[in-house]
Amino acid sequence: MKTRLTESFSIAHPIVSAPMAFAAGGRLAAAVSHAGGLGLIGGGYGNADWLEAEFAAAGNARVGCGFIAWKLADNPSVLDAVLDHAPAALFLSFGDPAPYAPRIHAASVPLIVQVTTLGDAQRAADAGARMIVAQGSEAGGHGERRGTITLVPEVADWLARHAPEVLLLAAGGIADGRGLAAALMLGADGVLMGSRLWASAEAQVSAAMTGAAIAATGDETIRSTVMDAARGLRWPERYTARVLKNPVTERWHDDPDALRADPAARADWAEGWAGGDPARANTFVGEATGLIHDRPPVADLMHRIVIEAEAALRRAPGWV
């Protein structure tokens, strides 16, 4: 396929993998890049040792890395360590990219900024983002309220007027070729895929959590803060995380502060998380879980998505 994204990054398919904390290690990122997309390691909360190991696991694949911007303030040196790897891109989400943008630009590394509102997209462009990811509420994991189908064209319109050179990706709810084709129609240059790649052979996700997601429909997710309460994380209030509903959300969703104040419940969550138990911890997956029915290798998955998107795009003039 051929879009501004594939040309700008010299990749075969307009698909970037979401830098999912914990799930997106070097093996997943490398598999995505080898399959013709752009793979990103999930730097997440910024554990330097984990990142070194995952860059090693990616081998000689051309991969990028993502961080949670508000958390990077606690350990800014990890950004320098990653920039030393000359990543294919540096991806920041959930917070102000401005404090880190100069170092990323100075390293000549393309800056990708994920946003959840039009206002943040404008700030990302001001910070010199080469690519903006407009993430809708459908996405798994952390995010906000706006839906993909309105956020993408609204950001596209703003960029067309104010920063036409900035690339735009759609994220949130895109898990197959139909979603990729729809994203291009909405004005995106490509897509960022999370949940669909999270349920792949190369992702660092337990078989039980993957199985729970495969079994679920898209009706069975919820945006909540219970997982952050359980982990003692102080995420900015505007962000919640989409997970599968389970006994944890059932019990604590309406009162996360009580979970925060309950050491035994938190310890149980941590044990469930370590064991990959979808009943005792949270399965981070988006509404696209209803479109996910298997856990194939990334190469097969990417091939399937591209074939489906190409067929939809070729068929499109038939509706006129």
Added chain:
Amino acid sequence: MKTRLTESFSIAHPIVSAPMAFAAGGRLAAAVSHAGGLGLIGGGYGNADWLEAEFAAAGNARVGCGFIAWKLADNPSVLDAVLDHAPAALFLSFGDPAPYAPRIHAASVPLIVQVTTLGDAQRAADAGARMIVAQGSEAGGHGERRGTITLVPEVADWLARHAPEVLLLAAGGIADGRGLAAALMLGADGVLMGSRLWASAEAQVSAAMTGAAIAATGDETIRSTVMDAARGLRWPERYTARVLKNPVTERWHDDPDALRADPAARADWAEGWAGGDPARANTFVGEATGLIHDRPPVADLMHRIVIEAEAALRRAPGWV
């Protein structure tokens, strides 16, 4: 344009207008049908006199009518009155269509059911819906949580396996030709448009509320229950309504019960509503408000949307 919807209903464009309570009178519905779509009168809460007047206003245009299903139980005779007009379709949303489906089938009127979850889509098909509208959370007015970009393909997959003859429309966040083209890619046979037609010359909406929507970005809406608290309406808990943020949502969003118990505040809201005041009552519009910049006549609007969609669809093979 040519889809299963245009062929099944013998219309020129795959666009149905949302039966928006209060806003969608006979004039709007007729304008949509005359412009090549399928127009629906917003029967809403079921005021019989208003409906008679609006069917008269629609003249000889072929229009349908929509009702809020849970509210129809209070006044089921209004359904018979509307069926006597031989509407082009009868549209039910927000509640169980099963109690009303037999009478609609007996009148040989096509039943359209709007749903907000996969589970409700399955029940709508069981009730004999000829068309299902999958409405995402982006929509203005009442709705639920799921996003358009995942709900549409998931319902499409289910229908393909279990009820392939049922048509599918996408609703929520679609306000231009890009959205229409994207909806077709996702597996819909057409779209239901609300907000975009709400901001048209023929809609029964105050100039001040339309102006507020035109000025707003998509970041400035919220799903809330304040408007139902103000009106004393007992909507089922799962449904909230998307409106523009304003002093009313700012003051009462976190405590709608206090508004319910405050006669003076409710009277002020009612006065604001009667006067079409976007600061004292609520402006019912979706996230697509950020894509809406004018208030044209419906004929111009429909023409513009179709031209844009056709261009996007013709261009699509160029991405392969």
